[in-house]
Amino acid sequence: MHWQTKLTQPQVLSNPGFKSLVTPTYRGSTVLFEKQSDVVDGWDQKQNGYSYGLYGTPTTIELAERIAELENAHHTFTVPGGQAAIALVYLATCQSGSHALVPYSAYGPNKEMAQGMLKNLGIEVEAYDPMLGADISHLIRENTTLIWVESPGSVTMEVQDIPAICVEAHKSDVIVALDNTYAAGVHFDAFGHNVDISIQALTKYVGGHSDLLLGTVSVNSEKLKEKVGATFKQLGLAVSPDDCSLALRGLQTLAIRLAHLEKSTLTVAHWIAENPNVEQVLHPALPSCPGHEFWKRDFTGSSSVFSFIFKDYVSALEVENFINSLALFKIGMSWGGVTSLALVYPSIERPNKDYEGRLVRLNIGLENTDDLILDLQQAMQSVTS
Incomplete structure (x- = not known):
């Protein structure tokens, strides 16, 4: 072969069998298939095999699996940051005409999104007192599709009665989503307390060194996995394998x-x-x-x-x-x-x-x-x- 071809299509020359304690960092956009009949174009690469780097490499999916294991989640999506996680939840659970509830004490950009992009999309997001507990039932409407909880709250640190909120929400088939970043997914058992969706900004404790931006969205059922997954694919929420590698390292400590x-x-x-x-x-x-x-x-x-x-x-x-x-x-x-x-x-x-x-x-x-x-x-x- 001409040297140009050798550079463009190199053969693996190193010896196989290298084993390490560290998860390899797999970078790549194009995924190769053995034959045409193997080609798929789906986001669920765990179930259907790898299709495109946009939906994850072995490194990014390894991180998602580790977070799912920690949170006892049915499935976890990795996204570019905590704000991306919030957006994914909103857009997967709400549509024009939907009503959602968010506590006054929630992360500021969550509320900014509610009054900005979501309002422009015809989604009404109503702020509520984080200490309402079971009384949140009085705010639930026929078109309510989502209730956010964040406990402790951002800056003012209110701790919510999440089990009581979940009871009232589920009576009306309303999804409860928790920003569980403060607890790092381990100090509060989101799914054990009947939350439907748990998000984290891995930027914080999992990353641990102020040098990466990542988020996760974890769900408690196959139904929610498919619901969130469809939106995840359409939004193109790709994450960096290098950042995921740093997060995997952060998990160890x-x-x-x-x-x-x-x-x-x-x-x-x-x-x-x-x-x-x-x-x-x-x-x-x-x-x-x-x-x-x-x-x-x-x-x-x-x-x-x-x-x-x-x-x-x-x-x-x-x-x-x-x-x-x-x-x-x-x-x-x-x-x-x-x-x-x-x-x-x-x-x-x-x-x-x-x-x-x-x-x-x-x-x-x-x-x-x-x-x-x-x-x-x-x-x-x-x-x-």
Whole structure:
């Protein structure tokens, strides 16, 4: 063969039989078939065989299978991020004329999607009090197709009575979808508590190092697998095998990271609760957090993110100075990585509540706990007591 052909169609020359502890990173768009009759064009490559890289390679499907195993799910889809997971759930379960419910405390972009793209598509998304529990039945309509739960809630950390919500939803055949990112799919058993769909932003704890964007959508039945799968195929939600490889690596240390993060975060949260400038600590494992009783009943642990509220005499400027005075805590969004983060929420919207720029969210990383407390202590000097 001409050397150009040799370069374009290389033969495998390395010795076979290499074994490693690491899942190989399979990259590829085109899938080769032995003969024409073998050609398929389906998204379910586990059942029908590989068809096209868009629907996954052995690396991306290995990650999905590992997440499904952790969550005791019927099937898991990998998607490009947590927001993509939210979009996939909405578009698979709602259509023009549908009504959906989302808690006030849900992830901000979820609510932005509700008031933006979904509204333009004729889908009405109504916000509800996350502490409603069984009383959510009063909000369910004939055209309600989806109820979101997020527990603990984003920033304000409300823990919901998910079993009670599921009971009321299922009476009307309404699907319940949970953003289970806080629990990393392990501290809260979504399907054991009768949730229908569980999503995660693997960007957070599974990735664990603030260097990838991935999400998953896990379902509890073959019916939902087909329903979500059809939308998954049409949206073309391809993920990077390289990112999936990093997530597979992250899974290997997830347990030990979560254990350290829980212990360190609780130590910091208890220290903050004793500070005279602090009005309330919003950590699910502390009685001061709304829904703490549901956390005690339903969860097996807590993780690295929580919030606290300064007392009303502390000005928004002082809170900003507190954030700017931190040295070890970096100012940044997201959470679940190895680095501690801090962020003030000056205009967070919650009905009948005005935090006036006094609410701060912390993500505790893998730094020494005493060092983190010393950093918070020196930054507190910028606050008038």
